[in-house]
Amino acid sequence: MTAYKRHVDTKAISDLTIARLSIYLRSVERLIELGVETVSSQDLASRFNLNSAQIRKDLAYFGEFGVRGVGYNVRELRQYIVEILGLDRERRLVIVGAGNLGTALCHYSGFSGGTFLVVGVLDSDPNRIGDPTPAGLLVEDASRLAEIIRQRNVEIGVITTPPGAAQVVCDQMAAAGLATILNFAPISVRAPDGVLVKTVDLKVHLEELSFYITHSQ
Amino acid sequence: MTAYKRHVDTKAISDLTIARLSIYLRSVERLIELGVETVSSQDLASRFNLNSAQIRKDLAYFGEFGVRGVGYNVRELRQYIVEILGLDRERRLVIVGAGNLGTALCHYSGFSGGTFLVVGVLDSDPNRIGDPTPAGLLVEDASRLAEIIRQRNVEIGVITTPPGAAQVVCDQMAAAGLATILNFAPISVRAPDGVLVKTVDLKVHLEELSFYITHSQ
Numbered sequence: 001m002t003a004y005k006r007h008v009d010t011k012a013i014s015d016l017t018i019a020r021l022s023i024y025l026r027s028v029e030r031l032i033e034l035g036v037e038t039v040s041s042q043d044l045a046s047r048f049n050l051n052s053a054q055i056r057k058d059l060a061y062f063g064e065f066g067v068r069g070v071g072y073n074v075r076e077l078r079q080y081i082v083e084i085l086g087l088d089r090e091r092r093l094v095i096v097g098a099g100n101l102g103t104a105l106c107h108y109s110g111f112s113g114g115t116f117l118v119v120g121v122l123d124s125d126p127n128r129i130g131d132p133t134p135a136g137l138l139v140e141d142a143s144r145l146a147e148i149i150r151q152r153n154v155e156i157g158v159i160t161t162p163p164g165a166a167q168v169v170c171d172q173m174a175a176a177g178l179a180t181i182l183n184f185a186p187i188s189v190r191a192p193d194g195v196l197v198k199t200v201d202l203k204v205h206l207e208e209l210s211f212y213i214t215h216s217q
Numbered sequence: 218m219t220a221y222k223r224h225v226d227t228k229a230i231s232d233l234t235i236a237r238l239s240i241y242l243r244s245v246e247r248l249i250e251l252g253v254e255t256v257s258s259q260d261l262a263s264r265f266n267l268n269s270a271q272i273r274k275d276l277a278y279f280g281e282f283g284v285r286g287v288g289y290n291v292r293e294l295r296q297y298i299v300e301i302l303g304l305d306r307e308r309r310l311v312i313v314g315a316g317n318l319g320t321a322l323c324h325y326s327g328f329s330g331g332t333f334l335v336v337g338v339l340d341s342d343p344n345r346i347g348d349p350t351p352a353g354l355l356v357e358d359a360s361r362l363a364e365i366i367r368q369r370n371v372e373i374g375v376i377t378t379p380p381g382a383a384q385v386v387c388d389q390m391a392a393a394g395l396a397t398i399l400n401f402a403p404i405s406v407r408a409p410d411g412v413l414v415k416t417v418d419l420k421v422h423l424e425e426l427s428f429y430i431t432h433s434q
Contacts, residue, residue, distance in 0.1 A: 014267070015266070016233075016237070016267075019425060021428070022420075026418070049231060049232070050231070050233075084428065085427050085431070086430055086431025087424060091423070091430070099321070100321035101317070101318070101321035101325070104317035104318035104321055105419070108403070108419060109403030110420030115423075115424075116420070155430055156426050156427075156430075179429070179433065180427075180430055181426075182426060186327065194433075196426065198425060198426060200422055201239075202322070202328070203239075203326075203328065203333070204236060204239040205415055205417055206327070206332075206333050206399065207235070207239045207242075207304060208232065208236065208239070208415060209398075210303040210308050210373075211235050211238070211301065211302045211303055212396070212397055212413045213308070214301075214302070215303075
Protein backbone atom coordinates (compact mmCIF):
# COMPACT_ATOMS: atom_id res chain seq x y z
CA MET A 1 0.00 0.00 0.00
CA THR A 2 1.55 3.29 -1.02
CA ALA A 3 1.03 7.00 -0.82
CA TYR A 4 -2.36 7.31 0.82
CA LYS A 5 -3.17 11.00 0.77
CA ARG A 6 -5.32 11.81 3.76
CA HIS A 7 -5.41 15.52 2.98
CA VAL A 8 -7.12 15.51 -0.39
CA ASP A 9 -9.17 18.32 -1.86
CA THR A 10 -12.63 17.15 -0.83
CA LYS A 11 -14.30 19.66 -3.16
CA ALA A 12 -12.77 17.83 -6.14
CA ILE A 13 -14.41 14.58 -5.04
CA SER A 14 -18.10 14.19 -5.73
CA ASP A 15 -20.64 12.78 -3.30
CA LEU A 16 -21.13 9.97 -5.80
CA THR A 17 -17.47 8.96 -5.48
CA ILE A 18 -17.87 8.76 -1.71
CA ALA A 19 -21.09 6.79 -2.04
CA ARG A 20 -19.27 4.39 -4.37
CA LEU A 21 -16.46 3.95 -1.82
CA SER A 22 -19.11 2.69 0.63
CA ILE A 23 -20.32 0.26 -2.02
CA TYR A 24 -16.76 -0.90 -2.69
CA LEU A 25 -16.28 -1.41 1.04
CA ARG A 26 -19.39 -3.62 1.26
CA SER A 27 -18.20 -5.57 -1.79
CA VAL A 28 -14.71 -6.04 -0.38
CA GLU A 29 -16.13 -7.17 2.98
CA ARG A 30 -18.19 -9.74 1.09
CA LEU A 31 -15.03 -10.98 -0.68
CA ILE A 32 -13.30 -11.37 2.69
CA GLU A 33 -16.25 -13.46 3.94
CA LEU A 34 -15.86 -15.61 0.81
CA GLY A 35 -12.15 -16.10 1.48
CA VAL A 36 -10.97 -14.20 -1.60
CA GLU A 37 -7.44 -12.80 -1.13
CA THR A 38 -6.74 -10.72 -4.22
CA VAL A 39 -9.05 -9.07 -6.71
CA SER A 40 -8.57 -6.99 -9.85
CA SER A 41 -10.76 -3.98 -10.53
CA GLN A 42 -12.28 -6.02 -13.40
CA ASP A 43 -13.14 -8.92 -11.03
CA LEU A 44 -14.59 -6.55 -8.49
CA ALA A 45 -16.61 -4.83 -11.20
CA SER A 46 -18.01 -8.00 -12.73
CA ARG A 47 -18.85 -9.66 -9.40
CA PHE A 48 -20.76 -6.68 -8.05
CA ASN A 49 -22.03 -5.06 -11.26
CA LEU A 50 -19.67 -2.09 -10.96
CA ASN A 51 -17.47 -0.25 -13.48
CA SER A 52 -13.77 -1.17 -13.37
CA ALA A 53 -12.48 2.10 -14.84
CA GLN A 54 -14.61 3.98 -12.32
CA ILE A 55 -13.20 1.90 -9.45
CA ARG A 56 -9.61 2.69 -10.50
CA LYS A 57 -10.43 6.37 -10.95
CA ASP A 58 -12.25 6.63 -7.61
CA LEU A 59 -9.39 4.99 -5.70
CA ALA A 60 -6.77 7.04 -7.57
CA TYR A 61 -8.06 10.27 -5.98
CA PHE A 62 -6.44 9.03 -2.79
CA GLY A 63 -3.07 7.91 -4.05
CA GLU A 64 -1.50 4.97 -5.80
CA PHE A 65 -2.93 1.63 -4.89
CA GLY A 66 -2.92 -1.87 -6.32
CA VAL A 67 -0.32 -3.65 -8.45
CA ARG A 68 -0.77 -3.55 -12.22
CA GLY A 69 -1.58 -7.03 -13.53
CA VAL A 70 -2.05 -8.46 -10.02
CA GLY A 71 -4.83 -6.34 -8.61
CA TYR A 72 -5.65 -5.48 -5.03
CA ASN A 73 -4.92 -7.41 -1.87
CA VAL A 74 -8.48 -7.61 -0.53
CA ARG A 75 -7.65 -6.96 3.14
CA GLU A 76 -5.38 -4.05 2.25
CA LEU A 77 -8.07 -2.65 0.00
CA ARG A 78 -10.57 -2.83 2.86
CA GLN A 79 -8.16 -1.06 5.21
CA TYR A 80 -7.42 1.55 2.53
CA ILE A 81 -11.12 2.39 2.06
CA VAL A 82 -11.73 2.32 5.84
CA GLU A 83 -8.98 4.94 6.22
CA ILE A 84 -10.24 7.07 3.34
CA LEU A 85 -13.73 7.11 4.86
CA GLY A 86 -12.35 7.72 8.34
CA LEU A 87 -14.01 4.61 9.74
CA ASP A 88 -10.98 3.62 11.80
CA ARG A 89 -12.26 5.40 14.90
CA GLU A 90 -15.55 5.89 16.76
CA ARG A 91 -17.92 8.62 15.56
CA ARG A 92 -20.59 9.72 18.02
CA LEU A 93 -24.07 10.75 16.96
CA VAL A 94 -26.91 12.64 18.55
CA ILE A 95 -30.45 12.21 17.20
CA VAL A 96 -32.94 15.07 17.57
CA GLY A 97 -36.55 13.98 17.13
CA ALA A 98 -37.63 10.92 19.15
CA GLY A 99 -40.59 9.98 16.95
CA ASN A 100 -40.83 6.69 15.09
CA LEU A 101 -37.95 7.38 12.72
CA GLY A 102 -35.57 8.72 15.39
CA THR A 103 -36.42 5.81 17.66
CA ALA A 104 -35.89 3.35 14.80
CA LEU A 105 -32.51 4.87 13.92
CA CYS A 106 -31.20 4.81 17.49
CA HIS A 107 -31.09 1.03 17.30
CA TYR A 108 -30.66 0.68 13.53
CA SER A 109 -27.81 -1.63 12.63
CA GLY A 110 -24.71 0.39 11.87
CA PHE A 111 -25.89 3.50 13.72
CA SER A 112 -25.06 2.05 17.12
CA GLY A 113 -22.09 -0.22 17.25
CA GLY A 114 -18.89 -0.46 15.26
CA THR A 115 -17.77 2.94 13.98
CA PHE A 116 -20.92 4.86 14.80
CA LEU A 117 -22.53 5.23 18.20
CA VAL A 118 -25.71 7.05 19.15
CA VAL A 119 -25.01 8.77 22.48
CA GLY A 120 -28.20 10.82 22.78
CA VAL A 121 -31.79 10.92 21.58
CA LEU A 122 -33.45 14.29 22.18
CA ASP A 123 -36.93 15.70 21.79
CA SER A 124 -38.66 18.96 22.68
CA ASP A 125 -41.95 17.25 23.59
CA PRO A 126 -42.21 17.01 27.42
CA ASN A 127 -44.34 13.87 26.99
CA ARG A 128 -41.46 12.07 25.32
CA ILE A 129 -38.61 13.22 27.58
CA GLY A 130 -37.60 10.38 29.89
CA ASP A 131 -39.08 7.68 27.66
CA PRO A 132 -36.82 4.66 27.22
CA THR A 133 -35.72 3.84 23.67
CA PRO A 134 -35.21 0.27 22.43
CA ALA A 135 -31.45 0.95 22.45
CA GLY A 136 -31.55 1.64 26.19
CA LEU A 137 -31.10 5.42 26.11
CA LEU A 138 -33.67 7.70 27.72
CA VAL A 139 -35.06 10.54 25.61
CA GLU A 140 -33.51 13.81 26.78
CA ASP A 141 -34.65 17.43 26.56
CA ALA A 142 -33.73 19.01 23.21
CA SER A 143 -32.85 22.22 25.05
CA ARG A 144 -29.74 20.39 26.31
CA LEU A 145 -28.44 19.82 22.74
CA ALA A 146 -25.35 22.07 22.90
CA GLU A 147 -24.32 20.74 26.31
CA ILE A 148 -24.73 17.10 25.22
CA ILE A 149 -22.76 17.68 22.00
CA ARG A 150 -19.84 19.12 23.96
CA GLN A 151 -19.85 16.74 26.91
CA ARG A 152 -20.21 13.55 24.86
CA ASN A 153 -17.85 14.50 22.00
CA VAL A 154 -20.58 14.27 19.38
CA GLU A 155 -19.43 14.71 15.76
CA ILE A 156 -22.59 13.97 13.77
CA GLY A 157 -26.10 15.32 14.29
CA VAL A 158 -29.12 13.43 12.95
CA ILE A 159 -32.37 15.33 12.38
CA THR A 160 -35.58 13.28 12.56
CA THR A 161 -37.96 16.07 13.52
CA PRO A 162 -41.07 17.10 11.60
CA PRO A 163 -40.18 19.30 8.59
CA GLY A 164 -41.13 22.54 10.38
CA ALA A 165 -38.51 22.06 13.10
CA ALA A 166 -35.62 20.86 10.93
CA GLN A 167 -34.05 24.23 10.10
CA VAL A 168 -34.05 25.39 13.74
CA VAL A 169 -32.44 22.13 14.87
CA CYS A 170 -29.88 22.38 12.07
CA ASP A 171 -29.02 25.93 13.17
CA GLN A 172 -28.67 24.78 16.78
CA MET A 173 -26.42 21.88 15.78
CA ALA A 174 -24.18 24.18 13.71
CA ALA A 175 -24.05 26.77 16.52
CA ALA A 176 -23.02 24.03 18.95
CA GLY A 177 -20.07 23.18 16.72
CA LEU A 178 -21.23 20.17 14.71
CA ALA A 179 -19.71 20.15 11.22
CA THR A 180 -21.71 17.21 9.85
CA ILE A 181 -25.47 16.77 9.92
CA LEU A 182 -27.68 14.05 8.47
CA ASN A 183 -31.19 15.32 7.81
CA PHE A 184 -34.08 12.87 7.46
CA ALA A 185 -36.77 15.55 7.56
CA PRO A 186 -38.31 15.81 4.09
CA ILE A 187 -37.20 19.41 3.60
CA SER A 188 -34.03 21.06 2.42
CA VAL A 189 -32.11 22.77 5.26
CA ARG A 190 -29.27 25.28 5.00
CA ALA A 191 -26.17 25.37 7.16
CA PRO A 192 -23.30 27.85 7.43
CA ASP A 193 -20.13 27.43 5.36
CA GLY A 194 -17.99 24.63 6.71
CA VAL A 195 -20.98 22.61 7.91
CA LEU A 196 -22.02 19.68 5.71
CA VAL A 197 -25.71 18.78 5.71
CA LYS A 198 -26.82 15.67 3.85
CA THR A 199 -30.54 15.25 3.35
CA VAL A 200 -31.54 11.60 3.01
CA ASP A 201 -34.27 10.95 0.47
CA LEU A 202 -35.58 7.42 0.86
CA LYS A 203 -37.85 7.86 -2.14
CA VAL A 204 -34.89 7.31 -4.51
CA HIS A 205 -35.03 3.61 -3.63
CA LEU A 206 -38.69 3.41 -4.62
CA GLU A 207 -37.86 5.20 -7.87
CA GLU A 208 -35.27 2.57 -8.66
CA LEU A 209 -37.86 -0.18 -8.11
CA SER A 210 -40.32 1.75 -10.26
CA PHE A 211 -37.74 1.81 -13.06
CA TYR A 212 -37.41 -1.96 -12.80
CA ILE A 213 -41.19 -2.52 -12.86
CA THR A 214 -41.53 -0.25 -15.89
CA HIS A 215 -38.77 -1.83 -17.93
CA SER A 216 -39.43 -5.46 -17.10
CA GLN A 217 -43.04 -5.40 -18.28
CA MET B 218 -38.17 14.95 -27.44
CA THR B 219 -37.31 12.02 -29.67
CA ALA B 220 -36.99 8.29 -29.60
CA TYR B 221 -37.56 7.39 -25.97
CA LYS B 222 -36.88 3.68 -25.72
CA ARG B 223 -39.07 2.25 -23.00
CA HIS B 224 -37.92 -1.31 -23.63
CA VAL B 225 -34.24 -1.03 -22.86
CA ASP B 226 -31.99 -3.82 -21.65
CA THR B 227 -32.16 -3.15 -17.92
CA LYS B 228 -29.25 -5.48 -17.26
CA ALA B 229 -26.99 -3.13 -19.23
CA ILE B 230 -27.92 -0.22 -16.96
CA SER B 231 -26.31 -0.13 -13.54
CA ASP B 232 -28.08 0.67 -10.30
CA LEU B 233 -25.83 3.72 -10.09
CA THR B 234 -27.24 5.07 -13.37
CA ILE B 235 -30.76 4.70 -11.99
CA ALA B 236 -29.76 6.36 -8.72
CA ARG B 237 -28.29 9.23 -10.74
CA LEU B 238 -31.54 9.61 -12.71
CA SER B 239 -33.29 10.24 -9.37
CA ILE B 240 -30.67 12.87 -8.57
CA TYR B 241 -31.12 14.47 -11.99
CA LEU B 242 -34.87 14.51 -11.42
CA ARG B 243 -34.47 16.35 -8.09
CA SER B 244 -32.07 18.80 -9.75
CA VAL B 245 -34.42 19.44 -12.68
CA GLU B 246 -37.36 19.95 -10.29
CA ARG B 247 -35.26 22.52 -8.46
CA LEU B 248 -34.56 24.31 -11.77
CA ILE B 249 -38.30 24.41 -12.50
CA GLU B 250 -38.88 26.01 -9.07
CA LEU B 251 -36.23 28.59 -9.97
CA GLY B 252 -37.95 29.35 -13.28
CA VAL B 253 -35.12 28.03 -15.46
CA GLU B 254 -36.40 26.95 -18.90
CA THR B 255 -33.41 25.37 -20.65
CA VAL B 256 -30.23 23.86 -19.32
CA SER B 257 -27.14 22.29 -20.86
CA SER B 258 -25.58 19.20 -19.36
CA GLN B 259 -22.63 21.43 -18.36
CA ASP B 260 -24.97 23.88 -16.54
CA LEU B 261 -26.76 21.05 -14.81
CA ALA B 262 -23.45 19.51 -13.80
CA SER B 263 -21.91 22.71 -12.43
CA ARG B 264 -25.05 23.80 -10.55
CA PHE B 265 -25.51 20.48 -8.78
CA ASN B 266 -21.94 19.18 -8.61
CA LEU B 267 -22.53 16.46 -11.19
CA ASN B 268 -20.54 15.21 -14.19
CA SER B 269 -21.75 16.50 -17.58
CA ALA B 270 -20.36 13.60 -19.64
CA GLN B 271 -22.01 11.19 -17.20
CA ILE B 272 -25.35 13.00 -17.53
CA ARG B 273 -25.24 12.73 -21.34
CA LYS B 274 -24.20 9.08 -21.16
CA ASP B 275 -26.89 8.18 -18.60
CA LEU B 276 -29.66 9.83 -20.63
CA ALA B 277 -28.37 8.33 -23.89
CA TYR B 278 -29.22 4.82 -22.68
CA PHE B 279 -32.84 5.76 -23.24
CA GLY B 280 -32.67 7.38 -26.66
CA GLU B 281 -31.73 10.68 -28.22
CA PHE B 282 -32.55 13.70 -26.15
CA GLY B 283 -31.54 17.35 -26.05
CA VAL B 284 -30.42 19.65 -28.83
CA ARG B 285 -26.67 20.04 -29.41
CA GLY B 286 -25.56 23.55 -28.50
CA VAL B 287 -28.92 24.43 -26.94
CA GLY B 288 -29.30 21.87 -24.21
CA TYR B 289 -32.41 20.45 -22.62
CA ASN B 290 -35.82 21.99 -22.23
CA VAL B 291 -36.15 21.64 -18.46
CA ARG B 292 -39.81 20.58 -18.37
CA GLU B 293 -39.29 18.09 -21.18
CA LEU B 294 -36.26 16.73 -19.37
CA ARG B 295 -38.33 16.25 -16.21
CA GLN B 296 -41.04 14.45 -18.16
CA TYR B 297 -38.42 12.31 -19.90
CA ILE B 298 -36.86 11.18 -16.60
CA VAL B 299 -40.32 10.66 -15.04
CA GLU B 300 -41.18 8.31 -17.92
CA ILE B 301 -37.85 6.49 -17.76
CA LEU B 302 -38.35 5.87 -14.03
CA GLY B 303 -42.01 4.94 -14.54
CA LEU B 304 -43.19 7.64 -12.15
CA ASP B 305 -46.10 8.67 -14.39
CA ARG B 306 -48.53 6.34 -12.62
CA GLU B 307 -49.38 5.26 -9.05
CA ARG B 308 -47.29 2.49 -7.46
CA ARG B 309 -48.81 0.80 -4.43
CA LEU B 310 -46.74 -0.44 -1.51
CA VAL B 311 -47.29 -2.80 1.36
CA ILE B 312 -45.09 -2.57 4.46
CA VAL B 313 -44.46 -5.69 6.54
CA GLY B 314 -43.17 -4.94 10.04
CA ALA B 315 -45.13 -2.31 12.00
CA GLY B 316 -42.33 -1.39 14.40
CA ASN B 317 -40.83 2.08 14.60
CA LEU B 318 -39.27 2.02 11.13
CA GLY B 319 -42.33 0.58 9.37
CA THR B 320 -44.58 3.06 11.17
CA ALA B 321 -42.23 5.92 10.25
CA LEU B 322 -42.15 4.91 6.59
CA CYS B 323 -45.92 4.61 6.25
CA HIS B 324 -46.16 8.38 6.61
CA TYR B 325 -42.72 9.27 5.27
CA SER B 326 -42.87 11.98 2.62
CA GLY B 327 -42.77 10.41 -0.81
CA PHE B 328 -43.91 6.97 0.39
CA SER B 329 -47.53 8.03 0.65
CA GLY B 330 -48.69 10.54 -1.87
CA GLY B 331 -47.67 11.40 -5.39
CA THR B 332 -46.41 8.34 -7.25
CA PHE B 333 -46.14 5.99 -4.28
CA LEU B 334 -48.92 5.00 -1.92
CA VAL B 335 -48.77 2.74 1.13
CA VAL B 336 -51.97 0.67 1.08
CA GLY B 337 -51.18 -1.72 3.92
CA VAL B 338 -49.04 -2.04 7.05
CA LEU B 339 -48.81 -5.62 8.32
CA ASP B 340 -47.36 -7.31 11.37
CA SER B 341 -47.38 -10.81 12.79
CA ASP B 342 -47.54 -9.61 16.41
CA PRO B 343 -51.16 -9.92 17.68
CA ASN B 344 -50.50 -6.99 20.04
CA ARG B 345 -49.87 -4.69 17.10
CA ILE B 346 -52.70 -5.83 14.80
CA GLY B 347 -55.46 -3.24 14.79
CA ASP B 348 -53.22 -0.43 16.03
CA PRO B 349 -53.71 2.85 14.16
CA THR B 350 -50.71 4.25 12.31
CA PRO B 351 -50.03 7.99 11.98
CA ALA B 352 -51.00 7.71 8.29
CA GLY B 353 -54.50 6.51 9.25
CA LEU B 354 -54.13 2.84 8.30
CA LEU B 355 -54.73 0.11 10.86
CA VAL B 356 -52.04 -2.54 11.26
CA GLU B 357 -53.25 -5.77 9.63
CA ASP B 358 -52.36 -9.42 10.16
CA ALA B 359 -49.24 -10.43 8.21
CA SER B 360 -50.91 -13.75 7.40
CA ARG B 361 -53.14 -11.78 5.00
CA LEU B 362 -50.14 -10.61 2.92
CA ALA B 363 -50.91 -12.52 -0.30
CA GLU B 364 -54.59 -11.57 -0.24
CA ILE B 365 -53.80 -7.88 0.38
CA ILE B 366 -51.20 -7.81 -2.42
CA ARG B 367 -53.74 -9.19 -4.90
CA GLN B 368 -56.80 -7.24 -3.80
CA ARG B 369 -55.05 -3.86 -3.55
CA ASN B 370 -52.88 -4.18 -6.67
CA VAL B 371 -49.64 -3.86 -4.71
CA GLU B 372 -46.46 -3.68 -6.81
CA ILE B 373 -43.76 -3.02 -4.19
CA GLY B 374 -43.16 -4.78 -0.87
CA VAL B 375 -41.26 -3.05 1.93
CA ILE B 376 -39.63 -5.18 4.64
CA THR B 377 -39.14 -3.52 8.02
CA THR B 378 -39.13 -6.65 10.17
CA PRO B 379 -36.34 -7.74 12.51
CA PRO B 380 -33.48 -9.40 10.59
CA GLY B 381 -34.59 -12.92 11.52
CA ALA B 382 -37.96 -12.55 9.78
CA ALA B 383 -36.79 -10.77 6.63
CA GLN B 384 -36.09 -13.82 4.45
CA VAL B 385 -39.43 -15.45 5.22
CA VAL B 386 -41.30 -12.24 4.43
CA CYS B 387 -39.28 -11.83 1.22
CA ASP B 388 -40.22 -15.39 0.19
CA GLN B 389 -43.89 -14.72 0.94
CA MET B 390 -43.84 -11.49 -1.07
CA ALA B 391 -42.23 -13.23 -4.06
CA ALA B 392 -44.68 -16.15 -3.81
CA ALA B 393 -47.56 -13.67 -3.80
CA GLY B 394 -46.31 -12.23 -7.09
CA LEU B 395 -44.40 -9.10 -6.08
CA ALA B 396 -41.48 -8.45 -8.44
CA THR B 397 -39.92 -5.58 -6.48
CA ILE B 398 -39.00 -5.56 -2.80
CA LEU B 399 -37.30 -2.90 -0.69
CA ASN B 400 -35.59 -4.43 2.33
CA PHE B 401 -34.72 -2.26 5.34
CA ALA B 402 -33.80 -5.19 7.58
CA PRO B 403 -30.04 -5.16 8.10
CA ILE B 404 -29.51 -8.51 6.45
CA SER B 405 -29.08 -9.66 2.89
CA VAL B 406 -32.12 -11.53 1.54
CA ARG B 407 -32.39 -13.66 -1.59
CA ALA B 408 -35.28 -13.71 -4.02
CA PRO B 409 -36.08 -15.92 -7.02
CA ASP B 410 -35.01 -14.88 -10.52
CA GLY B 411 -37.17 -12.10 -11.85
CA VAL B 412 -37.70 -10.56 -8.41
CA LEU B 413 -35.61 -7.49 -7.58
CA VAL B 414 -34.70 -6.98 -3.93
CA LYS B 415 -32.96 -3.77 -2.93
CA THR B 416 -31.51 -3.69 0.57
CA VAL B 417 -31.27 -0.16 1.94
CA ASP B 418 -28.18 0.54 3.99
CA LEU B 419 -28.56 3.84 5.82
CA LYS B 420 -25.02 3.57 7.17
CA VAL B 421 -23.62 4.75 3.81
CA HIS B 422 -24.81 8.25 4.67
CA LEU B 423 -22.90 8.21 7.93
CA GLU B 424 -19.82 6.98 6.07
CA GLU B 425 -20.05 9.95 3.74
CA LEU B 426 -20.15 12.31 6.72
CA SER B 427 -17.23 10.46 8.28
CA PHE B 428 -15.25 11.04 5.06
CA TYR B 429 -15.99 14.75 5.34
CA ILE B 430 -14.95 14.92 9.00
CA THR B 431 -11.72 13.06 8.23
CA HIS B 432 -10.70 15.21 5.30
CA SER B 433 -11.69 18.60 6.63
CA GLN B 434 -9.60 18.32 9.76
